[in-house]
Structure formats: C-alpha cells, structure tokens
Amino acid sequence: MAGGIRIKALSKRYGQGETAVQALRQVDLQVAAGEVVGLIGPSGSGKSTLLKCLGAVIEPSSGRMVLGDDCIYDNGWRVRDLRALRRDRIGFVFQAPYLIPFLDVCDNVALPAMLAGTANAVARRRAGELLEALDVQHRARALPAQLSGGEQQRVAIARGLINQPPVILADEPTAPLDSERALAVIAILNNMAQQFETAVIVVTHDEKIIPTFRRLYQIRDGQTRETAGEGRPLG
Numbered sequence: 257m258a259g260g261i262r263i264k265a266l267s268k269r270y271g272q273g274e275t276a277v278q279a280l281r282q283v284d285l286q287v288a289a290g291e292v293v294g295l296i297g298p299s300g301s302g303k304s305t306l307l308k309c310l311g312a313v314i315e316p317s318s319g320r321m322v323l324g325d326d327c328i329y330d331n332g333w334r335v336r337d338l339r340a341l342r343r344d345r346i347g348f349v350f351q352a353p354y355l356i357p358f359l360d361v362c363d364n365v366a367l368p369a370m371l372a373g374t375a376n377a378v379a380r381r382r383a384g385e386l387l388e389a390l391d392v393q394h395r396a397r398a399l400p401a402q403l404s405g406g407e408q409q410r411v412a413i414a415r416g417l418i419n420q421p422p423v424i425l426a427d428e429p430t431a432p433l434d435s436e437r438a439l440a441v442i443a444i445l446n447n448m449a450q451q452f453e454t455a456v457i458v459v460t461h462d463e464k465i466i467p468t469f470r471r472l473y474q475i476r477d478g479q480t481r482e483t484a485g486e487g488r489p490l491g
C-alpha cells in the first residue's frame with residue numbers, strides 16, 4: 257500500500273506500577289490513502305492517546321505503525337528525526353486551535369509551509385486559497401484574538417492542511433462549529449483526501465458529522481472495533 261497509515265497491536269501505558277493506566281490495548285487500525293474515517297468513543301477511552309501515537313507526539317509502549325511504505329514504529333521508533341516526520345508527513349487539527357497570537361491569520365496558516373522550506377510568497381498564496389475554501393479569507397489580516405472561536409478553528413484546520421501531508425489527524429475538529437460549517441469542514445477534509453491521497457482520521461462525537469463517515473472505529477477502554485458508517489453524502 258502506497259500512502260495511508262496502518263497500525264498493528266498498538267499499546268500505550270502511561271506511568272508505572274500501581275498508578276499505571278493502560279490507555280491502548282493491542283489496537284489495529286488502517287486508513288487508506290484518500291480515505292476519511294471517524295474515531296468515536298466515550299471520554300477517557302483512548303482517542304487522543306491513539307492520535308498522539310499516530311502523530312509521533314508520544315511514544316507507544318509496543319506494537320507497529322507503518323506510514324506509507326515506511327515502518328515508523330516497531331516496538332521502538334524506526335525514524336531518527338521525529339520532528340521532521342511530524343512537520344512533513346502529519347497534519348494536526350487539534351481541539352483547541354493553538355494559533356500564534358502575534359502572527360496574523362494568513363501567516364499562522366502559511367507558517368508550517370515556510371518552516372518546511374516553501375517560499376514565503378508561495379506559502380501565503382496557498383494559505384489564502386485554503387482560507388477561501390474554509391470561508392475565512394476576509395479575516396486573513398486579523399490577529400487570532402480578533403476572531404470568533406469558530407473562525408479560529410477554521411484557521412487551525414487550514415494550517416493543518418497547508419503542507420498537504422499524507423496523513424491528517426483531527427481531534428474534535430468541528431466541536432465549536434454550527435451544523436453547516438461542521439459539514440463544510442468534513443467536505444473539505446474529504447476533498448483533500450481525494451485530491452491529495454491523504455489518509456484522514458477524525459476523532460469526534462459530533463452527531464452532525466458521524467453519519468458522513470463510510471467507516472468508523474469505535475474505541476472503548478483502549479480497544480477498537482471497526483464498524484460501517486452511513487456514508488451520507490455531503491452537500
């Protein structure tokens with residue numbers, strides 16, 4: 257499989273001894289290039305932990321992760337430069353937007369591309385296109401503090417997409433958005449997935465968007481189960 261992401265028997269334990277928490281237990285999951293899957297489960301079930309492992313933000317305890325044709329983790333990291341891995345191959349969209357307060361919206365979105373070596377003008381042009389697709393282009397020159405929560409979230413989504421990474425990990429990306437904007441975000445993620453062969457994982461318990469997934473993973477006490485979704489058409 258070129259592209260996509262696969263994990264096999266992934267486990268994660270926080271801490272040691274009596275206070276240890278087994279957050280993930282032998283999780284299997286795969287998302288093909290061009291596919292958008294949902295990840296749902298109650299609070300504390302391990303959703304964020306799974307995304308952080310997939311995004312090389314925290315180290316699993318055991319198991320295997322393959323990104324495209326590269327094994328990145330096999331009971332230990334198999335990649336030397338995790339920072340470059342995160343920057344170039346993973347797009348993150350977090351619950352909280354974490355925008356940089358002193359950069360305007362356009363530069364917040366353009367920054368990951370600039371850091372990856374794209375010329376500033378090209379990065380800003382691409383940022384403008386994404387802001388337009390997410391319907392916040394009129395805020396391009398504003399500072400994050402001047403935006404509503406929903407606008408900040410859409411800006412953060414644009415930033416996560418700018419390097420067209422092969423994998424996008426989104427943790428509750430539509431939580432603060434109204435129904436129409438939430439569905440617009442999912443439509444954009446689907447378009448991105450198809451256009452750029454991106455594998456997208458969306459953690460959510462947003463009832464508005466759950467019916468849009470064709471395939472879902474349910475997680476409970478750190479264990480996943482794959483289920484078919486409704487795959488309701490978008491727009």
Ligand SMILES: Nc1ncnc2c1ncn2[C@@H]1O[C@H](COP(=O)(O)OP(=O)(O)O)[C@@H](O)[C@H]1O
Nearest residue numbers: 270271277279298299300301302303304305306
């Ligand atoms: N840094 C941490 N240290 C210790 N335990 C943690 C840490 N992060 C999460 N946990 C625990 O791991 C379990 C899964 O948490 P999490 O992945 O955040 O779940 P979810 O995102 O589904 O709410 C919970 O029991 C949580 O308390």
Ligand SMILES: [Mg+2]
Nearest residue numbers: 303304305427
């Ligand atoms: Mg969480």
